[in-house]
Amino acid sequence: MSPAPAQITLGQWDERYAALRAEGLREPSYGGPLSRHLADGDRRLSCLRFDNSPAALRLWNFLLSEEDRLFAARREGKTIIGTMKDLGTVPIMAYALEDTVAFYPDGAWWQPCVMELSDGLLARADAMGIDESFCPVRAMLGAFETGEHFPAPDLLTCSVGATCDDFSAIAQRLSATGFPILWWEIPPRRPCDPGEAAIRLPGGRRVSRSQVAFVTGQMQHLAWAIGQTCGKRLRRRHLAQSIHQANRVRGLLGELREEAYRAAAAPLGAMEMLVAEMLAIHYCSDRDETVAVLEDLLAEVRRRVAAGTGVLEAAAARVYWVNPVADLRAMNLLEECGGRVCGTDYMFGHALARIPTNVPPLEALARMALADPMVGPAGQRAEDICADMAAAGAEAAVISRIPGASHCATEGAVIAEEIRGRLALPVVEIEVPPVIDAVMASLKTRLSALVERVKERRER
Amino acid sequence: MKTVAYSCPFVPPEWIAAHGLRPRLLVPASLGTGAESGPTAGLCAFARAAAQAAVEDGAIDAYVATSLCDQRRRATELAARHSKKPVFMLHVPAACRAPGAEAMYIAELQRLGRFLVRLGGKEPSRDELILAMRRYSVARASLAATSATIPARQAAEAYWNLCENGPAGDAPPWLWAVQREGKPKPPGVPILLLGGPLTREGLVVLDCIEQAGGCVVVNATENGPATAAAPLPPVHTKASGAQFLMRTYYRHIPHPFSRPNDWLYEWLAATLTKCHARGILFIRHVWCDLWHAELARLKACSPVPVVDLDLAAGDDTAARVGGRVQALMEMLA
Ligand code: SF4
Numbered sequence: 001m002s003p004a005p006a007q008i009t010l011g012q013w014d015e016r017y018a019a020l021r022a023e024g025l026r027e028p029s030y031g032g033p034l035s036r037h038l039a040d041g042d043r044r045l046s047c048l049r050f051d052n053s054p055a056a057l058r059l060w061n062f063l064l065s066e067e068d069r070l071f072a073a074r075r076e077g078k079t080i081i082g083t084m085k086d087l088g089t090v091p092i093m094a095y096a097l098e099d100t101v102a103f104y105p106d107g108a109w110w111q112p113c114v115m116e117l118s119d120g121l122l123a124r125a126d127a128m129g130i131d132e133s134f135c136p137v138r139a140m141l142g143a144f145e146t147g148e149h150f151p152a153p154d155l156l157t158c159s160v161g162a163t164c165d166d167f168s169a170i171a172q173r174l175s176a177t178g179f180p181i182l183w184w185e186i187p188p189r190r191p192c193d194p195g196e197a198a199i200r201l202p203g204g205r206r207v208s209r210s211q212v213a214f215v216t217g218q219m220q221h222l223a224w225a226i227g228q229t230c231g232k233r234l235r236r237r238h239l240a241q242s243i244h245q246a247n248r249v250r251g252l253l254g255e256l257r258e259e260a261y262r263a264a265a266a267p268l269g270a271m272e273m274l275v276a277e278m279l280a281i282h283y284c285s286d287r288d289e290t291v292a293v294l295e296d297l298l299a300e301v302r303r304r305v306a307a308g309t310g311v312l313e314a315a316a317a318r319v320y321w322v323n324p325v326a327d328l329r330a331m332n333l334l335e336e337c338g339g340r341v342c343g344t345d346y347m348f349g350h351a352l353a354r355i356p357t358n359v360p361p362l363e364a365l366a367r368m369a370l371a372d373p374m375v376g377p378a379g380q381r382a383e384d385i386c387a388d389m390a391a392a393g394a395e396a397a398v399i400s401r402i403p404g405a406s407h408c409a410t411e412g413a414v415i416a417e418e419i420r421g422r423l424a425l426p427v428v429e430i431e432v433p434p435v436i437d438a439v440m441a442s443l444k445t446r447l448s449a450l451v452e453r454v455k456e457r458r459e460r
Numbered sequence: 461m462k463t464v465a466y467s468c469p470f471v472p473p474e475w476i477a478a479h480g481l482r483p484r485l486l487v488p489a490s491l492g493t494g495a496e497s498g499p500t501a502g503l504c505a506f507a508r509a510a511a512q513a514a515v516e517d518g519a520i521d522a523y524v525a526t527s528l529c530d531q532r533r534r535a536t537e538l539a540a541r542h543s544k545k546p547v548f549m550l551h552v553p554a555a556c557r558a559p560g561a562e563a564m565y566i567a568e569l570q571r572l573g574r575f576l577v578r579l580g581g582k583e584p585s586r587d588e589l590i591l592a593m594r595r596y597s598v599a600r601a602s603l604a605a606t607s608a609t610i611p612a613r614q615a616a617e618a619y620w621n622l623c624e625n626g627p628a629g630d631a632p633p634w635l636w637a638v639q640r641e642g643k644p645k646p647p648g649v650p651i652l653l654l655g656g657p658l659t660r661e662g663l664v665v666l667d668c669i670e671q672a673g674g675c676v677v678v679n680a681t682e683n684g685p686a687t688a689a690a691p692l693p694p695v696h697t698k699a700s701g702a703q704f705l706m707r708t709y710y711r712h713i714p715h716p717f718s719r720p721n722d723w724l725y726e727w728l729a730a731t732l733t734k735c736h737a738r739g740i741l742f743i744r745h746v747w748c749d750l751w752h753a754e755l756a757r758l759k760a761c762s763p764v765p766v767v768d769l770d771l772a773a774g775d776d777t778a779a780r781v782g783g784r785v786q787a788l789m790e791m792l793a
Pocket residue numbers: 135136137164166167374402404405406407
């Protein structure tokens with residue numbers, strides 16, 4: 001008999017893993033006990049509480065084996081495209097071609113957390129003049145320098161323009177140290193001027209036709225460069241097929257979010273949901289496997305919802321979470337404080353929305369890139385968050401600041417003001433460093449206070 | 461006549477002037493105390509102070525902001541959230557070699573033009589625009605020649621004055637102050653100033669350098685005279701006025717925001733050769749990632765010593781600046 005849904009430690013997972021194996025668990029090639037990643041240096045795992053389902057095991061193993069997959073791709077002679085900053089757009093082009101793998105070097109963001117700073121990546125960035133006044137994505141500089149976390153890509157792309165200064169500056173530093181970058185422009189999304197023709201973006205915002213045309217031009221250039229790098233021509237039908245597959249991932253994730261966030265008792269913890277959402281951006285360097293991982297998770301969640309079970313109490317405060325956290329432990333912490341995540345804006349809502357299929361593929365990708373919540377005004381992002389919170393029945397919001405991030409200084413204030421003004425719900429702004437241990441007590445106090453306020457409001 | 465303020469070097473005042481409106485470079489009095497209401501931590505104090513001043517100053521009818529950096533874009537949005545003052549966001553493409561980047565800058569100027577017309581301005585003919593550009597270009601050239609002979613503070617103020625009052629007439633007001641005071645440039649160790657923009661209070665940096673025995677030969681701060689537009693080239697081609705602005709502003713002004721930003725370094729190498737500066741004082745505002753990230757590269761490739769000076773709201777600017785300038789001068793002694 002399967003145990004009830006629960007969150008368990010790494011040690012408990014070893015026992016659970018042995019039991020599952022004894023029951024005949026079949027795993028993909030990257031499977032194995034989770035604790036083996038600890039031996040690889042992923043020390044943070046010992047502080048986390050994981051979902052106890054085989055689907056979650058597969059998710060974590062998939063996430064934590066990405067490096068191996070990338071190095072294997074290199075050995076197999078596949079073309080590797082490093083796509084920086086756009087979060088979800090350029091990989092769709094790369095995956096349109098066979099034997100091509102795309103990944104986000106930005107993912108090094110989490111290395112200092114996962115390895116509890118033992119990787120020295122932040123120290124390397126420091127030595128390159130990129131100190132803690134920058135976002136933790138600076139770890140990427142160290143990762144390029146050591147070459148230990150991913151192989152040097154055959155092509156490196158980066159979107160700039162309406163992007164954070166942190167990333168733009170760090171990528172420029174990278175380029176100056178000898179990693180050539182294909183820069184492409186994403187302009188700030190703006191309302192149409194009087195008389196300008198408008199186009200509707202995924203998510204519903206309207207933008208001027210000229211902005212879409214400009215970004216489509218950028219996509220054409222990227223498609224050409226990717227084709228050149230792979231020695232193949234990126235044809236329209238390849239792209240259309242790739243968009244279709246991307247929509248498959250997005251569709252699955254949409255269903256997973258719907259089921260998991262709307263359920264009375266959270267069927268899956270916030271941390272697994274965060275990891276699952278991230279898959280929509282980069283597919284962990286294997287898109288087909290991403291689909292399989294998400295299908296497993298969705299099936300598990302559906303089973304639990306049908307059985308009326310979950311990993312948290314139904315009484316948990318329904319909290320909407322804004323921005324990803326540099327330390328995954330923060331997601332566990334909210335749950336320990338009596339909250340649960342009921343909706344999120346992890347800064348890549350555009351990577352979750354369905355890509356239009358009734359327009360030429362490159363234009364569809366351009367529309368998607370322009371729908372990025374971070375390229376528009378913070379006020380628009382705040383409006384979308386409020387609408388999402390209302391639909392999710394959120395009772396409070398956590399705005400999680402990213403240390404050093406240029407957008408967090410102003411954006412948090414705008415989002416908090418909108419939530420208080422429109423929904424009259426409690427909001428807390430916290431800052432989550434790559435390892436939260438030093439600030440754990442204060443974070444706990446603040447998250448507990450938020451949950452308390454939710455409970456008081458319920459009683460009123 | 462309506463006043464249209466701007467604070468970014470990539471906004472051409474002659475474009476505003478040619479539309480029959482009054483351009484005004486906005487230079488905040490100071491970076492503020494750091495105790496202002498609203499968010500301050502994590503924000504470039506200059507971007508914040510400029511956006512706040514643009515919205516609050518009753519003498520300003522509209523503000524042209526840019527997306528040169530995320531800080532400007534977001535600080536402007538925050539300041540303008542509850543204001544009815546018209547604000548125009550001009551996008552200056554960062555990926556300067558990407559296809560369509562230059563065309564986009566031109567298109568953005570044209571979009572700005574339509575905004576100015578909606579404000580009450582009049583669309584200029586090509587000749588009117590070229591005339592306005594020529595007058596600004598001549599004024600900048602004359603100021604550049606004069607700057608070589610006057611103290612750095614006066615040169616900076618005269619440049620700001622030109623950007624505020626325009627190049628009007630043969631004896632324009634911005635030149636009067638220079639001529640009236642007529643102090644010669646003090647001799648000293650040649651220093652190049654590079655980095656983020658200065659406030660009026662921040663001009664103390666220039667005084668400190670001169671008091672410590674230095675001589676500012678180039679002021680290439682973000683709003684300094686050395687980062688002004690290039691001189692207007694001969695206009696006998698069929699290029700539009702906006703194309704000339706693209707060449708003289710977008711292609712010319714050295715700034716770290718461009719991707720790649722090699723031009724900043726090419727410009728710097730050529731300028732150092734010409735001006736014989738023996739040291740660089742690098743100004744950066746705390747939380748400005750764009751300038752900050754260049755410091756290590758600059759130090760590695762500069763043929764002369766570089767000392768950096770970070771500025772923040774609430775600083776005792778004079779005291780902090782004095783120490784850093786002294787450090788630079790000692791390195792050069
Ligand atoms: S977390 Fe924020 S500051 Fe950091 S790279 Fe992402 S968008 Fe930029």
